Every structure is written in C-alpha cells, then in structure tokens.
Amino acid sequence: MPFLPTSDEDRRRLLEAIGIPGEEELFASIPAHARYRGTLKVEGPLDEHSLRSLFPMAASRVVFAGGGIYRHYIPSVVDAITSRQEFLTAYTPYQPEISQGTLQAMFEFQSMMASLTGMDASNASMYDGATSLAEAALMATRAKDLHRIVITRGTHPAYRGVLKTYFRNSQGVEVVEAPFDRETGQVDLPVLEKLVAEDAAFFIQQPNFFGVMEPLDAVSRFARKASFWGVVVSEAMSLGLLKPPGTYGCDVVAGEAQSLGNQANAGGPLLGFFCTRKEHLRRMPGRIVGLSRDNAGERAFCLTLATREQHIRREKATSNICSNQSLCALKAAVYLSSLGPRGLREVALQCASGAHALTDALKDLGIAPVFSAPVFNEFVVRMDERTRQRLEDTGIVPGIPIGEHYPEVPDGLLMTVTEMNTNEDIRCLIEALS
Amino acid sequence: MSDRSPVVNFPVLREPLLSEMSGPGRNGMLVPTPFDVSRCTDVDVPSLLPALPEVSEVETVRHFTRLSRLNFGIDQGMYPLGSCTMKYNPKIADEIASRLAPVHPCDRRAFSPVLKHLFTLKTCLQEICGMDGCCLWPAAGAHGELTGMLVIKEALSARGQTRTKVLVPDTAHGTNPSSCTIAGFTTASIPSGRDGFLLASDLKGFLDSDVAALMITNPNTLGIFEQEITEIARLLHENGSFLYMDGANMNALVGIARPGDMGVDCMHLNLHKTFGTPHGGGGPGSGPVLVKKELEPFLPRPRIVQDESGQVSLMGDCPESIGQVHSLLGNVAVLVRALVYILSLGGEGLKDATVRACLNANYLKNRLKKTFALPYATPTLHEFVLTDKNQKPQGVSTLDIAKALMEFGFHPPTVYFPLVVQGALMIEPTESEPVSELTRFADAMEAIALAAGKRPEDLHETPRGMPCGRVDEVWAARNLVLTWNDLNPS
Numbered sequence: 044m045p046f047l048p049t050s051d052e053d054r055r056r057l058l059e060a061i062g063i064p065g066e067e068e069l070f071a072s073i074p075a076h077a078r079y080r081g082t083l084k085v086e087g088p089l090d091e092h093s094l095r096s097l098f099p100m101a102a103s104r105v106v107f108a109g110g111g112i113y114r115h116y117i118p119s120v121v122d123a124i125t126s127r128q129e130f131l132t133a134y135t136p137y138q139p140e141i142s143q144g145t146l147q148a149m150f151e152f153q154s155m156m157a158s159l160t161g162m163d164a165s166n167a168s169m170y171d172g173a174t175s176l177a178e179a180a181l182m183a184t185r186a187k188d189l190h191r192i193v194i195t196r197g198t199h200p201a202y203r204g205v206l207k208t209y210f211r212n213s214q215g216v217e218v219v220e221a222p223f224d225r226e227t228g229q230v231d232l233p234v235l236e237k238l239v240a241e242d243a244a245f246f247i248q249q250p251n252f253f254g255v256m257e258p259l260d261a262v263s264r265f266a267r268k269a270s271f272w273g274v275v276v277s278e279a280m281s282l283g284l285l286k287p288p289g290t291y292g293c294d295v296v297a298g299e300a301q302s303l304g305n306q307a308n309a310g311g312p313l314l315g316f317f318c319t320r321k322e323h324l325r326r327m328p329g330r331i332v333g334l335s336r337d338n339a340g341e342r343a344f345c346l347t348l349a350t351r352e353q354h355i356r357r358e359k360a361t362s363n364i365c366s367n368q369s370l371c372a373l374k375a376a377v378y379l380s381s382l383g384p385r386g387l388r389e390v391a392l393q394c395a396s397g398a399h400a401l402t403d404a405l406k407d408l409g410i411a412p413v414f415s416a417p418v419f420n421e422f423v424v425r426m427d428e429r430t431r432q433r434l435e436d437t438g439i440v441p442g443i444p445i446g447e448h449y450p451e452v453p454d455g456l457l458m459t460v461t462e463m464n465t466n467e468d469i470r471c472l473i474e475a476l477s
Numbered sequence: 478m479s480d481r482s483p484v485v486n487f488p489v490l491r492e493p494l495l496s497e498m499s500g501p502g503r504n505g506m507l508v509p510t511p512f513d514v515s516r517c518t519d520v521d522v523p524s525l526l527p528a529l530p531e532v533s534e535v536e537t538v539r540h541f542t543r544l545s546r547l548n549f550g551i552d553q554g555m556y557p558l559g560s561c562t563m564k565y566n567p568k569i570a571d572e573i574a575s576r577l578a579p580v581h582p583c584d585r586r587a588f589s590p591v592l593k594h595l596f597t598l599k600t601c602l603q604e605i606c607g608m609d610g611c612c613l614w615p616a617a618g619a620h621g622e623l624t625g626m627l628v629i630k631e632a633l634s635a636r637g638q639t640r641t642k643v644l645v646p647d648t649a650h651g652t653n654p655s656s657c658t659i660a661g662f663t664t665a666s667i668p669s670g671r672d673g674f675l676l677a678s679d680l681k682g683f684l685d686s687d688v689a690a691l692m693i694t695n696p697n698t699l700g701i702f703e704q705e706i707t708e709i710a711r712l713l714h715e716n717g718s719f720l721y722m723d724g725a726n727m728n729a730l731v732g733i734a735r736p737g738d739m740g741v742d743c744m745h746l747n748l749h750k751t752f753g754t755p756h757g758g759g760g761p762g763s764g765p766v767l768v769k770k771e772l773e774p775f776l777p778r779p780r781i782v783q784d785e786s787g788q789v790s791l792m793g794d795c796p797e798s799i800g801q802v803h804s805l806l807g808n809v810a811v812l813v814r815a816l817v818y819i820l821s822l823g824g825e826g827l828k829d830a831t832v833r834a835c836l837n838a839n840y841l842k843n844r845l846k847k848t849f850a851l852p853y854a855t856p857t858l859h860e861f862v863l864t865d866k867n868q869k870p871q872g873v874s875t876l877d878i879a880k881a882l883m884e885f886g887f888h889p890p891t892v893y894f895p896l897v898v899q900g901a902l903m904i905e906p907t908e909s910e911p912v913s914e915l916t917r918f919a920d921a922m923e924a925i926a927l928a929a930g931k932r933p934e935d936l937h938e939t940p941r942g943m944p945c946g947r948v949d950e951v952w953a954a955r956n957l958v959l960t961w962n963d964l965n966p967s
Contacts, residue, residue, distance in 0.1 A: 079733060098813070
C-alpha cells in the first residue's frame with residue numbers, strides 16, 4: 044500500500060511489543076454496536092499512472108473571466124519556492140524555534156500588505172475575501188455593539204452573501220444594502236449618506252464588482268459618521284495602481300489577494316487578507332506574527348497576541364479562525380518580492396490598459412459598457428445567453444453573467460482583462476462576435 | 478544534549494528582512510506587456526509607487542530558500558503533533574492538484590470535470606462517515622464547525638424553536654466554543670468522566686429545553702473513544718437536541734466506525750489531517766461538513782447535484798439553505814488532493830491506514846508510559862497524552878521536554894493541551910512513521926527523561942543548535958512589532 048511504511052513483519056513486532064494478540068484488540072474500546080464491519084465502497088487503490096489519467100485538465104483558449112478570481116502572470120520563482128517541502132509540509136508555527144522560515148515570511152507578508160493598503164498592520168491571512176469581510180463586520184459590531192451593517196450593493200455578491208450568512212439569525216444586527224447609480228455604476232451617494240450613521244458599520248468595495256471605481260474621496264467625507272468603516276478589495280492588483288485605501292481614513296481594508304501570486308486553481312484556495320489600524324489590533328481576527336528576540340537577545344519571530352485567540356480565550360475569542368491560508372500568503376510574499384514596486388505598477392497598468400483596449404474594440408461592434416464611471420480592469424456589457432454559449436462552445440469565455448445577482452442588469456456580462464490576455468485574444472473575440 | 482543524533486541540521490543564520498536587502502533599481506523582473514498603456518488616460522495614477530522592497534530575482538530566491546531551511550516539515554522527520562495529524566502528504570496529490578492552476582471556475586467547459594471530481598469526493602466522504610449529505614466549501618475545520626452550527630440553528634428555527642445553548646466537553650478544542658459563539662450560541666462546558674470519556678449519566682443533568690446540541694470530538698483529545706456515544710445520541714435526540722461531532726480525529730475511525738452509525742447528526746472533517754493534504758505552514762486546510770437527511774436542506778448553497786443521466790451540476794436554488802459560506806467553492810485544490818489520497822488507498826487501504834496509525838500510537842504509549850506519567854489508563858486509539866508529572870520534581874517541565882526533542886530532529890508533540898491534563902504532552906505518530914522512526918523517537922524521549930534526572934538545568938537551555946534559541950513570546954506581545962514599518966517608524 045502506498046504511504047504506509049510498516050511491513051507485515053513490523054506489524055507483528057509492534058503487536059508483540061504492545062502485548063496484544065491481534066490488531067482487532069486495538070479497537071476493543073469501541074462498543075460492538077458502534078463498529079463498522081463492512082468494506083468502504085470507495086474506488087481504489089489506484090496507481091499514480093491511473094490517477095494521472097483520471098484528471099485531465101484543459102482551460103479554454105481565450106478567457107475574459109474574473110469577478111473575484113483572476114488569472115495573472117506568476118513568475119516561476121513563486122512555485123519554485125512555495126513547493127519547497129519545508130514550507131509546504133509544516134504545520135502552524137506553534138514552535139517558533141523550528142518555524143522561523145514560515146514566521147519571518149509571514150511577517151514580511153504582513154509588512155507588504157500593510158504598505159499596499161496604507162494601514163498599520165495586517166494579519167497572516169484569512170480564508171478568502173468574503174469571510175474576511177464577514178470577520179471585519181463581526182469585529183466592528185462586537186466591539187462597538189452596533190446593530191446595522193451598511194454595505195454597498197456594488198460589493199461582490201458572494202461577499203454580501205457570506206456576510207448575510209454570518210449574521211443570519213443573529214440577535215439584532217441588520218444588513219442594509221446601499222444601491223448603485225444605474226447610470227454610473229458607482230454607489231448612489233445621496234442614499235448612502237443617509238444610511239451611514241453612528242449605529243452602523245459601513246463597507247464599500249473598491250473597485251466594485253462591476254469593475255467601476257467608487258468615489259472614495261467623496262465617500263470618505265461622510266464615512267466617518269459611521270462608528271466603523273472599511274474598504275473591501277476583491278482585485279488586489281488594483282493596489283498596484285490606485286491610492287492605498289488606508290489614505291481615506293478607513294478602519295479596515297479587507298478582501299481577497301489571490302491575484303498576488305496565486306493561481307486561479309478552479310476557484311481555490313484563495314487568499315483572504317485583513318489590514319487594520321493600531322487601535323483595533325487587540326480585536327483583530329486571525330494569526331499575527333510579531334517580531335521578538337530569543338534567549339540570546341537575537342531577533343526572532345513568533346505568533347503573537349494569542350490572547351485574542353480561540354485556543355486561549357475559547358468562547359470569548361475574537362474569532363474562531365485557526366487554520367488560515369498561510370501557503371497562499373507565502374506565494375503573495377514571494378510574488379511581491381519578485382515584482383517589486385515597478386513590476387506591480389506595470390502589471391496593474393497593463394490590466395487597466397487591456398480593459399480600455401477591449402472596450403474600444405467592442406464599441407466598434409456597438410457593444411458599449413453599461414456603466415459610465417471609469418473602471419480598473421473589469422466592466423459590464425450586455426450580452427444574451429445564446430451568444431455567450433456560442434462563444435464558450437468555440438473556446439472563448441467572454442465573461443461572467445451577473446443577471447442572477449443583479450436583476451437590474453438581467454443580461455449583464457462582467458468582462459475582465461489581465462496581462463495574461465493579448466490583443467490576439469481581443470481579435471478572436473471580436474471576430475467571433477462579428 | 479550531547480548525544481543527539483544529527484538527523485536534521487538547521488543552519489544557524491539570521492536572514493535579513495526583505496526591507497533590509499532592498500536597494501533602488503535592483504528589481505529587473507520582466508512582466509508581460511501586451512497592451513499600450515498610453516490609452517489609460519482616465520485613471521489618476523499616483524506618482525508614488527507602491528511601497529514594496531526592491532530586490533533582484535537571485536536575492537528573492539536565496540532569501541526564501543534560506544528561510545525555508547529554518548523550517549521543519551513532515552518530509553524532514555516525525556511531526557507527532559497530537560490532534561493535528563501530521564501524516565505524509567503524497568506528492569502525486571500535489572502534482573495532480575497543480576493541473577487545476579490555469580482553470581478559471583467560470584470557464585465552464587474546463588470546470589465541469591473538476592465538478593465531477595468534487596461530486597466523487599462528496600460521495601466518498603459520505604460513505605466514510607455514514608452520513609447523507611455533504612458540503613465541501615468550508616475552508617478549514619473551524620469554518621466547518623461554524624457552518625455546521627449555523628445549519629443546526631437553521632434546522633431548529635425551521636422547527637419553530639430557538640435554543641441557545643451548546644454543551645461542550647472540557648476536553649474540546651478551543652475552536653468548538655469559539656465557533657458556537659460566532660454562530661450565536663452560548664456554551665456550557667461539561668466535565669468528562671473519570672476515565673476520560675463523557676458518561677451519559679453525567680450528560681443527563683445538563684439537558685433541558687434550551688440545549689441545541691452537544692459538540693463532541695470522537696475519539697476525544699485524549700485519544701479515547703467516547704464509549705457511550707450511542708446512548709449520548711439517544712438522550713440528545715429524546716431531548717430534541719442535535720449531536721455535532723468534531724471530526725478532527727476521524728483518522729482513528731476511517732473504516733473502523735462511522736459517525737453516522739453512532740447517531741451523529743452533523744460533523745466536519747479536516748481534510749488536511751485525515752486525508753493527508755499539506756498544511757502549508759498554517760493552511761490552506763479544508764473542513765467539509767456532513768449531515769444526516771434532516772439537516773441536508775439547510776446546507777450552504779450552492780449544492781452539487783447529480784441528475785438521472787449522471788450529469789453533475791451546481792444548484793444555487795436551495796430556499797432553506799443557510800446561504801453562502803465562501804467566496805466560491807472552498808479550497809478546490811485541497812479538495813482534489815484529498816480525493817487523490819482517497820483513491821490512492823481505496824476502501825481497504827483507508828482502513829489499513831487507520832489500523833496502522835493506532836498500532837503506531839499504542840506501541841509508543843506502551844513503551845513511554847514506563848518513563849512518563851500516563852494520566853488515563855483507558856485504552857486509546859491514534860494518539861495519547863502523557864504528562865511531566867515524573868519530571869516536574871526534577872525541575873523539568875513539558876516545555877523543556879518539547880524543546881529538547883527538537884535537538885533530536887523531531888517536531889515536539891502538542892503541549893499543554895487538552896487543558897484537563899496538567900503538563901500534557903499529546904503524541905500522535907500517525908501511520909506514516911516506520912518502526913525505525915518510532916524507536917528513534919522513544920529513545921529520544923527516554924534520553925530526555927534520563928537527562929532530567931542527571932542534569933535538569935541542561936534542559937532549560939534547549940533547544941541548542943536551532944536557528945534561534947527560545948523565543949520570548951511575552952516581549953513580542955508587549956512590544957507589538959508587526960511590520961517592518963514598526964522597526965523604523967518614519
């Protein structure tokens with residue numbers, strides 16, 4: 044049997060050492076009525092060659108899909124480093140003396156995320172963008188005993204969905220959506236201003252799910268009326284181009300950083316991130332790595348602020364999170380180190396420029412963006428189901444239909460461009476649409 | 478310790494931070510530039526570049542390679558971290574999972590075979606656990622706990638009930654009470670019996686009309702099978718309450734006993750424990766939730782369904798569902814790894830792995846209980862708990878024993894947990910360890926006990942020869958240096 048190193052002879056020796064006649068005796072403490080005597084109906088054992096042939100994968104040739112998961116260029120350095128077993132097969136760094144590698148890399152991840160978002164501190168990752176937002180809302184409502192969460196409707200539908208699940212049946216916390224302007228695609232400012240008040244925590248996604256850039260300057264002028272406000276990010280590549288969200292004075296920047304060095308992976312693992320200000324540190328969810336010193340006074344790293352956490356505080360913990368997405372955070376750290384400030388800016392600019400190139404090309408066919416406000420690398424057009432199916436059958440994924448989540452735009456299609464797309468991709472799409 | 482075997486040699490080095498290596502203009506990485514950036518006129522591009530370090534490719538590779546050498550992984554040696562189940566992570570699973578890399582989940586043609594595999598995994602997990610329904614999306618065990626408790630809450634609400642209390646034995650993982658709180662319940666801790674398992678007669682006193690569920694780990698964190706589990710389930714059901722099982726230790730039961738058969742209503746698995754997916758220095762994990770028929774309608778959306786023709790699809794229209802729990806479909810690449818693990822072993826092999834895990838653990842316990850105190854005589858399965866009771870009078874604690882083990886090339890066991898045992902050392906060797914490694918571990922433990930009798934002060938200085946000495950966790954919490962900006966405040 045693969046992965047099982049004990050031979051029959053070894054097993055006999057072990058049984059003898061334990062002093063029991065057979066392996067059945069190992070399970071004597073399980074009452075007979077609780078035992079399972081059948082053979083599990085599970086296929087296998089399969090050899091590696093057979094396994095390989097079970098899992099063929101082939102992506103479509105042209106893909107303009109994003110919507111929270113992005114295909115970006117990943118330098119070969121990233122996988123070369125993160126597939127090293129010392130990182131890959133280690134557990135959570137509870138024993139700092141033999142986990143300095145993971146710990147220092149997480150400290151560097153935290154440092155770079157804090158810089159990119161313009162915040163004081165970052166944790167060592169969350170599950171994904173949606174749960175990161177939900178945890179931010181939990182932190183806000185629990186700390187300040189708030190009863191309302193205001194969230195822009197332009198925030199990713201799944202993020203809003205998870206937020207509602209986390210607050211489902213919870214006593215007295217209401218989730219209120221701030222509508223978007225049908226013309227611009229940005230949040231409806233006058234309505235939002237009325238909703239944002241002291242009894243609420245307020246969250247806005249930038250760029251929003253339609254790819255549209257929200258007027259954060261204007262929003263920040265009244266956002267502070269809320270007891271707590273946060274900026275949600277689902278396309279972290281935008282951090283390479285836009286002003287750090289923290290410069291608008293928010294309490295938290297939370298979201299998804301899969302774009303930084305992590306593959307699309309058919310949807311996961313993703314990389315939730317969570318950055319906040321000093322005053323909120325002790326209420327922050329998740330693992331945090333801190334700098335410290337060892338018994339010789341030398342610099343060393345360890346997990347810190349453990350008194351917030353479930354293994355110490357149990358039912359009083361700030362969050363129940365235990366495992367996070369450490370390896371994905373490591374990928375982001377290696378990615379950011381590889382690209383550096385200019386590389387990241389260049390990629391972000393390419394994404395934005397690609398979106399312009401595709402918009403222009405579609406305009407020639409009479410397909411115009413639904414919303415008028417400037418976008419980062421995504422935009423919404425109208426496309427009927429039949430056309431989309433036809434394109435997909437020829438190996439072109441033109442985007443993601445959003446009508447299910449936005450009845451306001453029943454035939455809306457979210458199109459995304461990254462530096463992985465080419466002018467040839469655009470030509471293929473236009474040709475197929477003509 | 479002078480007689481340590483040099484199985485793992487760590488370099489003694491202090492690697493500078495990326496910020497300390499940074500120099501303007503060092504980075505020369507070329508990125509793809511397919512588009513003409515001069516078109517981009519409506520974006521107000523700040524003149525300030527993102528505040529990131531500038532290091533060259535060579536420096537990046539060397540930096541992270543050096544850091545990796547300061548780490549210890551399961552591929553280097555035994556990692557007997559109790560309840561965390563650090564078993565071998567099959568390389569074939571990594572290889573196959575990497576094939577998912579370029580697939581966008583909305584690329585439907587590429588994604589449909591992935592969905593079929595996810596359905597197969599769901600079916601396998603249901604069979605292994607004897608449960609009727611399964612949601613694969615929770616990203617970790619604690620996320621699964623939260624999801625499961627929200628499902629129970631929803632089911633109670635559908636019955637027109639609001640029950641607010643969840644009972645949690647005192648041996649439980651900290652995530653259990655924490656997840657209950659986040660799901661909006663209050664928790665009550667109940668003591669485990671004298672023999673290390675919960676007695677049905679003790680439970681009775683805690684049952685009233687406000688009890689939503691009992692959350693129990695089986696086998697529990699002492700490695701002891703909850704022998705009265707079926708009677709406990711019966712009492713709970715009679716009381717209109719649910720039985721939730723934390724499946725963190727399911728690797729002791731696969732093929733031997735099925736939670737569904739014991740009356741468990743809802744449970745989660747940790748695929749990164751039982752099904753051998755790598756833990757990545759803290760994650761990603763995966764925590765699928767499994768339920769009985771009655772709870773199935775409340776599982777998160779979307780659900781994976783198969784029609785009569787065998788076609789597998791995602792169903793978003795589930796009116797009774799608690800809603801979404803993840804941005805998408807969970808840690809897909811982890812799910813695929815777990816499936817590869819399962820298919821590699823097959824039904825018989827999965828059971829065989831369980832038997833060998835219990836065999837290894839019992840061999841070690843039998844040998845080490847001669848030197849270290851064993852707090853419970855009750856038989857154990859895949860893990861066991863020792864204490865520092867014999868070494869304490871010599872001035873040597875569990876922490877000293879744990880740190881000294883590093884010098885022998887082992888990761889320490891889980892320490893000071895479960896909380897009901899003073900100075901606990903929770904040891905789980907898993908089925909992955911060959912006899913030679915088990916023996917080497919037992920030898921090391923005995924050598925440490927011997928040293929405790931002769932030169933206890935020596936053990937306070939451990940670990941030596943590591944990348945660093947004992948780290949001052951109190952200093953870290955007091956000074957809170959969490960980014961390199963905190964080092965040189967501008």
